[in-house]
Amino acid sequence: MVTISLTQPLSTHVKLSKGDKLKLTFQVVEKDGGKGVQPHQTFLRFYDEESGEEGIQPVRVTNGGKAKFELDMAKPPVSLPPTSDVPLKVTLLIGSPLHSPLKLELFDLLVPASQALPVHPEEPNFHPLPEIHHTFRPDQKMPPRPISAIFSAVVVAPWAVLLALVGD
Amino acid sequence: MAPKSSTTTSANVVQALWKAYRDDTADRLKFIDAFLFFLMLSGIAQFLYCILVTDYPFNAFLAGFASTVGQFVLTASLRSQVNPENKKEFKDVSPERAFGDFALGSIVLHFFVYNFLG
Numbered sequence: 001m002v003t004i005s006l007t008q009p010l011s012t013h014v015k016l017s018k019g020d021k022l023k024l025t026f027q028v029v030e031k032d033g034g035k036g037v038q039p040h041q042t043f044l045r046f047y048d049e050e051s052g053e054e055g056i057q058p059v060r061v062t063n064g065g066k067a068k069f070e071l072d073m074a075k076p077p078v079s080l081p082p083t084s085d086v087p088l089k090v091t092l093l094i095g096s097p098l099h100s101p102l103k104l105e106l107f108d109l110l111v112p113a114s115q116a117l118p119v120h121p122e123e124p125n126f127h128p129l130p131e132i133h134h135t136f137r138p139d140q141k142m143p144p145r146p147i148s149a150i151f152s153a154v155v156v157a158p159w160a161v162l163l164a165l166v167g168d
Numbered sequence: 169m170a171p172k173s174s175t176t177t178s179a180n181v182v183q184a185l186w187k188a189y190r191d192d193t194a195d196r197l198k199f200i201d202a203f204l205f206f207l208m209l210s211g212i213a214q215f216l217y218c219i220l221v222t223d224y225p226f227n228a229f230l231a232g233f234a235s236t237v238g239q240f241v242l243t244a245s246l247r248s249q250v251n252p253e254n255k256k257e258f259k260d261v262s263p264e265r266a267f268g269d270f271a272l273g274s275i276v277l278h279f280f281v282y283n284f285l286g
Contacts, residue, residue: 140222140224143224148221151213157213161206162202165202
């Protein structure tokens with residue numbers, strides 16, 4: 001059992017194996033007076049710095065400000081993000097309209113690596129597509145001059161026929 | 169003319185047809201027929217070029233071919249309207265009117281052809 005200081009995050013990683021359980025208890029009190037406070041929002045944030053994955057776990061706090069959170073590796077909570085060998089940074093986030101917000105870095109958590117995320121079927125649409133290189137049809141060419149000349153004569157010949165027929 | 173015997177060959181029949189054409193057709197109609205023949209030759213020549221060599225400026229082929237075919241159609245209709253033997257069919261179309269239609273149609277056709285030739 002370890003007490004976490006408010007001024008310094010824990011120096012050693014907390015390592016959890018398959019069958020381990022992590023229990024976290026704390027009490028939220030006012031700065032001056034020490035009266036218990038039930039904040040509107042209390043979250044534990046698990047953040048993987050390398051992949052950018054994060055999970056948010058809401059924590060139930062009693063009227064007196066007491067809170068208890070249990071992480072059982074045999075039944076991991078849905079809020080635990082996909083993990084690899086990189087440790088998760090665990091932060092406590094507290095929000096309340098009557099007090100200033102609190103963001104407290106607690107400790108680094110090492111859990112067994114999860115299965116790789118399935119690739120979203122739309123994933124390729126979010127990256128630039130491969131560049132298209134068009135190859136256009138080569139330009140059409142004129143036929144060689146002699147053939148052109150011969151067929152010009154062939155096409156003009158009917159005029160001669162017409163003049164012969166009409167000028168009788 | 170005396171009727172031919174049953175042993176007439178097809179060459180003789182063609183010759184007889186040709187002779188009848190030469191003798192019996194009015195000069196005006198033969199003039200038009202010469203023009204029709206000329207148009208046909210011209211169209212065939214252009215079409216052969218397109219098939220055998222290239223259709224490279226395709227619009228040019230279309231314009232030239234359409235001009236011969238279109239003019240052929242206009243001239244053929246003029247011929248049928250002007251033929252005195254068809255007078256019963258075209259009671260309210262005088263030969264002058266037919267020629268006017270022919271001229272107008274030809275102008276429109278050549279306007280299209282000239283623009284399409286490119």
